[in-house]
Amino acid sequence: MKRRFRLRFDEMRNLVKFVSMVTLILCVGAGFVYGKELPPVKIGAAGPFTGDLSKIGLDALNAIQMAVEEANAEGGISGRKIEVAIGDDMGDPSKGVLVAEKFGMDKNVLGIVGPMNSATVSAALPAYDRAGLVIISQSATNPDLSERGYRVMHRICPRDDAQGPAAARFIAEEIKAKNVYIIDDKGTYGQGLADQVAAALNQIGVKVTRGQITLEDRDFSPILTRVKAAQPDLVYLGLSNPAQAAGLMKQAVGLGLSAGFMGGDCMKEKDQLVAGAGGTAEGMYVTAIGRDIAEVPAAREFIKKFEGKYGAMSVFSGQSYEATKILIEALRTAAGDNPEGLTKAKALDAVHNIRDYKGIMGFPIGFDEKGDVIGASIYVYQVEHGDFKEVKEYPAEV
Amino acid sequence: MNEMLAQLPQQVINGLTLGSIYALLALGYSMVYGILRMLNFAHGDVFMVGSLIGWGVLQLFIEEGTTLARSGLVLVSMVCGAVIATSVLGGAIERFAYRPLQKGSRLTTLISALGASIVLQNVAMLLTQGRAKAYQTELVISSDWAIGALGATISATRLIIICVSIGLMLAMDYAVTHTMLGKAMRATSQDREAAEYMGIRTQQVISAAFVIGSGLAGIAGVMIGLYYTQVDFMIGFSAGMKAFTAAVLGGIGNIRGAMAGGLVLGLAESLGVLFLAPVYKDVIVFSVLIAVLILRPQGILGKPVDEKV
Numbered sequence: 168m169k170r171r172f173r174l175r176f177d178e179m180r181n182l183v184k185f186v187s188m189v190t191l192i193l194c195v196g197a198g199f200v201y202g203k204e205l206p207p208v209k210i211g212a213a214g215p216f217t218g219d220l221s222k223i224g225l226d227a228l229n230a231i232q233m234a235v236e237e238a239n240a241e242g243g244i245s246g247r248k249i250e251v252a253i254g255d256d257m258g259d260p261s262k263g264v265l266v267a268e269k270f271g272m273d274k275n276v277l278g279i280v281g282p283m284n285s286a287t288v289s290a291a292l293p294a295y296d297r298a299g300l301v302i303i304s305q306s307a308t309n310p311d312l313s314e315r316g317y318r319v320m321h322r323i324c325p326r327d328d329a330q331g332p333a334a335a336r337f338i339a340e341e342i343k344a345k346n347v348y349i350i351d352d353k354g355t356y357g358q359g360l361a362d363q364v365a366a367a368l369n370q371i372g373v374k375v376t377r378g379q380i381t382l383e384d385r386d387f388s389p390i391l392t393r394v395k396a397a398q399p400d401l402v403y404l405g406l407s408n409p410a411q412a413a414g415l416m417k418q419a420v421g422l423g424l425s426a427g428f429m430g431g432d433c434m435k436e437k438d439q440l441v442a443g444a445g446g447t448a449e450g451m452y453v454t455a456i457g458r459d460i461a462e463v464p465a466a467r468e469f470i471k472k473f474e475g476k477y478g479a480m481s482v483f484s485g486q487s488y489e490a491t492k493i494l495i496e497a498l499r500t501a502a503g504d505n506p507e508g509l510t511k512a513k514a515l516d517a518v519h520n521i522r523d524y525k526g527i528m529g530f531p532i533g534f535d536e537k538g539d540v541i542g543a544s545i546y547v548y549q550v551e552h553g554d555f556k557e558v559k560e561y562p563a564e565v
Numbered sequence: 566m567n568e569m570l571a572q573l574p575q576q577v578i579n580g581l582t583l584g585s586i587y588a589l590l591a592l593g594y595s596m597v598y599g600i601l602r603m604l605n606f607a608h609g610d611v612f613m614v615g616s617l618i619g620w621g622v623l624q625l626f627i628e629e630g631t632t633l634a635r636s637g638l639v640l641v642s643m644v645c646g647a648v649i650a651t652s653v654l655g656g657a658i659e660r661f662a663y664r665p666l667q668k669g670s671r672l673t674t675l676i677s678a679l680g681a682s683i684v685l686q687n688v689a690m691l692l693t694q695g696r697a698k699a700y701q702t703e704l705v706i707s708s709d710w711a712i713g714a715l716g717a718t719i720s721a722t723r724l725i726i727i728c729v730s731i732g733l734m735l736a737m738d739y740a741v742t743h744t745m746l747g748k749a750m751r752a753t754s755q756d757r758e759a760a761e762y763m764g765i766r767t768q769q770v771i772s773a774a775f776v777i778g779s780g781l782a783g784i785a786g787v788m789i790g791l792y793y794t795q796v797d798f799m800i801g802f803s804a805g806m807k808a809f810t811a812a813v814l815g816g817i818g819n820i821r822g823a824m825a826g827g828l829v830l831g832l833a834e835s836l837g838v839l840f841l842a843p844v845y846k847d848v849i850v851f852s853v854l855i856a857v858l859i860l861r862p863q864g865i866l867g868k869p870v871d872e873k874v
Binding site for chain 1: 571572575576579582583687690694695696697699701702703704708711713718720722723789792793794795796797799800803834835838842843844846847
């Protein structure tokens with residue numbers, strides 16, 4: 168009995184050996200065959216896809232994915248498929264760095280669309296620079312970002328030091344406000360923009376009072392009570408969350424505050440701001456860092472397709488789509504006939520050399536030496552009958 | 566100084582409104598802690614679910630920018646919808662996330678509570694796609710209904726919130742001190758084993774505490790929606806923190822303490838803003854907590870606990 172068992176045990180051992188060998192050979196062989204096909208090119212999508220700002224993040228991510236799907240249908244990058252690698256930073260600078268490190272370690276990630284928030288870009292820039300990984304931010308407007316000498320930095324939105332003075336000019340010349348209360352959310356973007364507006368207003372000689380809230384605030388009674396006491400003609404909102412602005416304006420009505428409102432580019436969001444404020448946003452002004460793409464003929468097809476698939480579109484969708492398309496275009500140029508030789512360095516050069524890219528934004532896009540967009544304008548919109556109506560255009564000059 | 570005085574009445578009203586909402590939430594925290602000695606960190610998220618359900622019910626009544634029924638009916642339906650949903654949810658969390666772990670250490674249930682909180686938050690995020698939901702408060706309670714006194718605007722919304730909360734708190738206080746269930750709760754919180762020998766079904770008492778606490782959180786959720794005019798999946802976290810602070814402030818486990826703690830906290834938050842920038846309001850709140858913990862560790866109305874051997 169015992170002998171028999173041993174025999175079977177040995178047989179089994181041989182069998183196991185044999186099967187392992189065969190599997191190993193098959194695996195190596197398969198690897199060899201598959202190795203012939205080039206790995207997909209990955210485009211990193213960095214942004215707040217969960218957390219407080221997930222709304223704008225998801226608007227962007229959907230657009231990025233749509234642009235990549237379209238590019239894949241056209242044959243990808245010289246035959247190599249494109250994949251979206253998702254890096255969720257939750258709008259948190261410390262997570263933004265982790266996302267950058269992760270992308271930097273993946274040798275197939277050749278370019279990044281994002282990060283979206285000025286604070287996350289600011290924190291993650293050194294990591295992207297170390298990795299030599301080119302980034303195109305669709306919405307980080309803080310001026311400092313492109314002044315720090317990082318070559319990987321690119322953005323397709325004009326800076327706050329173009330937007331702030333334009334807003335101040337509009338406040339002084341068109342609204343003719345004498346006393347402005349500026350509220351910001353302490354964020355790199357919100358406070359940065361508010362600083363720019365305040366500085367420009369001070370220069371013109373308009374009285375400015377400042378106040379702050381935090382990104383987590385939902386109760387605005389404390390600040391609004393202060394605003395009411397200051398009796399301003401206009402309240403300027405340097406906030407990054409349109410839903411917060413909507414809540415603030417509604418609560419202002421509850422407190423009997425009657426001043427007008429104005430906000431930055433982040434506010435230009437129909438669903439969260441206009442619908443969210445339930446009529447109280449009527450008459451409000453917002454500056455925008457690009458024309459409403461609904462008015463750009465080249466964007467019509469994109470809007471139709473996007474809204475058919477994901478519902479309402481926001482300003483971030485259009486800008487993310489454009490940034491992704493530019494990155495893909497650059498990668499194609501860099502790849503040429505040699506998709507295998509595509510490197511991060513080549514991708515960076517190609518993005519840097521983009522000139523006169525005609526997409527859906529309504530103006531030819533190129534980058535200057537610092538990576539800032541060339542040729543953009545600042546637009547002022549007013550909410551009228553629940554929609555944004557263009558009232559003024561200023562060239563984006565720094 | 567003059568400006569400060571001018572703001573005072575309004576900030577007091579703001580503080581009372583906020584404080585009464587904190588108090589309602591703190592009640593649920595304190596009740597559960599009193600009976601189980603456990604911190605129910607999912608409480609804030611139950612409150613968030615309540616506010617979202619209230620929003621959903623409100624949408625059923627709204628068509629083309631007007632409400633289909635009278636304000637009172639709409640409000641009652643919102644509250645009922647939210648209370649039913651949160652009570653069921655609270656009961657379910659107790660049954661499936663805490664009861665199986667009751668025999669384990671207190672840390673186990675604490676972690677389970679954090680887990681439940683994360684699950685609720687993320688489910689809500691997926692269902693709302695991360696968007697804030699706007700309460701059309703102005704359609705239900707017109708913003709014209711307001712009393713002006715001493716430079717403060719007391720809107721009908723605030724008045725309703727304060728009155729309803731105080732009514733509920735008085736009712737809770739009566740229930741705990743004068744009804745059989747209240748007696749059973751107090752007995753269970755004092756000594757669960759002994760209460761069981763006396764024929765009290767402590768498991769049912771625990772369930773009841775969760776269901777009632779969650780129901781109150783549901784009402785608070787609807788109220789916060791009406792007050793803030795918008796809600797999203799993240800509001801549970803900070804509200805939960807404030808309610809927890811209020812409960813500790815008043816003496817955790819003590820029902821009246823929770824109410825007092827909530828009101829003190831709301832007032833501290835609003836009045837502190839008179840002296841410091843509004844951006845520091847959370848700093849004020851937690852400074853008050855630290856001060857109370859140093860000077861009176863058992864909380865405002867709490868009794869010193871003898872260390873059990």
